[in-house]
Amino acid sequence: MAYPSLAGRTDRMQSSTIRELLKLTARADVLNLAGGLPAAKLFPMEETQAASERALARHGVRALQYGPTDGFPELRAHVAAMLPGAQPDQVIVTSGSQQGLDLVGKVVLDPGDRVAVAAPSYMGALRAFDPYEPEYLTVPSDADGIDLDALEDVLAQGPKFLYVIPDFDNPQGSCMPAARRERLVEAARRHGVMLVEDSPYRELRFDGDEQPTLHALDPGNVVHLGTLSKTLAPGLRVAWAVAPEPLKDWMERAKQASDLHTSTFTQAVALELLDDGILDARKPALRAHYREQCHLLADAVRQEMGDAFRFDLPAGGMFLWGELPSGSDAQAFFHTAIDHGVAFVPGGPFYANGGPSHTLRLSFAQPTEQELQEAARRLGRAWQAFQNGA
Ligand SMILES: Cc1ncc(COP(=O)(O)O)c(C=O)c1O
Structure with a gap:
């Protein structure tokens, strides 16, 4: 077959080393602490089956016909009702919040534009923005989220937006206290920089009190992304972006060109599930599960690795992020770990402009108790073998 030359932007769509590494985690003999999959045993199987039938009965052919690009109006109203400060006409239903990230990049970024991101930051967001050829500005981040003093310098360099995950971020598990959120929102507004708030783990809080969303603090300057992927099931691909006008309108145009609309069937099913109050009903089980898994893995890793792996215990989400002794190479350790039948994600690729080599991420979401311990x-x-040079 004649193979056309590829678009220049594919240079930025590198097959990342991480993708190659993660292929190794699929081996049957490897226990996987690498993947970010939510706990499948919590998927609402029976509820979804019943909701599918109700969706077809209630919506008829509408559940299978083409639909509006920005989503079912009832679903948009439901989303707006969940988010203080949001209006239904600012909501666009997306095919996963991953699509929301792509749409923001597509309508906002020209090549060479600056985007501010935390260091470390969600790799999938960096890969979504990459094809639009931004220059990344990075802001150091700790267990309380991004460092606001460093942020001032970055905002002064005029990024188009700051991408941030205030609740139990991926990969760090950090959660920003309310005071930091207020200062962040104030600084962004003062510098005229829009915030993109990605919030997939917000409902997975298992300790402490809920903090306000950035969107609630400043709806006019924040694009908020939410999803059913971590609370119900990622296969639904039902998520949303809440964006001030005119951004919502531009994102809708971009989405139309990309996939016309998110599946009307899964929107109708999601609507049935939400109308049934499934999120509130399931929250206690979700939280109990993730709390237990988190503590199990944290205790087991402390026992087996001692001081060699230092981490802050997260108050929610799905990840333990920590450091090996400084100077260690987590990527090299990854290969030793695979040889010993366990996988994690080395931290390096989470840094948009490169970062320390001794960080890594463990996911506690999916394995059983026995698997976490093993x-x-x-x-x-x-780790013993790695230190002995094996
Ligand atoms: C921070 C973050 N944002 C977005 C996503 C994508 O979620 P969705 O399934 O809604 O596309 C993920 C998935 O792991 C994530 O961790």
Whole structure:
């Protein structure tokens, strides 16, 4: 077949080393602490089956016909009702919040534009923005989220927006206290920089009190992204962006060109589930599960690795993020870990402009209790071998 030359933007769509590494995690003998998959045992299987039938009965052919690009009006109203400060006409239903990230990049970024991101930051967001060829400005981040003093300098360099995950971020698990959120929102507004708030883990809080969304603090300067992926099931691909006009309108045009609309069937099913109060009903089970998993893995890793892996215990989400002793190479350790039958994600690729080599991310979401304990034992053995040069 004649193979056309590829568009220049594919240079920025590198097959990342991380993708190659993660292929190794699929081996049957490897316990996987690398993937970010939510706990499948919590998927609402029966509820979704019943909701599918109700959706077809209630909406008839509308549940299978083409639909409006910005989504079912009832679903948009439901989303707006969940978010203080949001209006239904600012909501656009997206195919995963991953699509929301792409749409923001598509309508806002020209090549060479600056985008501010936390260091480290969600790799999938960086990959969504990459094809629009931005220059990344990075802001250091700790267990309380991004460092506001460093942020002032970055905002002064005129990024088009700051991408931030205030609740239990991926990969760090950090959660920003309300005071930091207020200062962040104030600084962004003062510098005229829009905020993109990505919030997939917000409902997975298992300790402490809920903090306000950035969107609630300044609806006019924040694009908020939410999703059903972590609370119900990612296969629904039902998520939303809440954006001030005229951005919402531009995102809608971009979405129309990209996929016309999110599946009307899964929107109708999601609407049934939400109208049934499924989120509130399931929150206690979700939170209990993730709390238990988090503590299990944290205790087991402490026991097996001692001081060799230092981390802050998150108050929600799905990840333990930590550091090996400074100077260690987490990517090299990854290979030893795979040889010992356990996988994690080395931290390096989460840094848009490169970062320390000794960080790594463990996911506690999916494995069973026995698997988490065995995975920690394998990590401990792998670490011994790694130190002995094996
Ligand atoms: C921070 C963050 N944003 C967005 C996504 C994508 O979620 P969705 O399934 O809604 O596309 C993920 C998925 O892991 C994520 O961790």
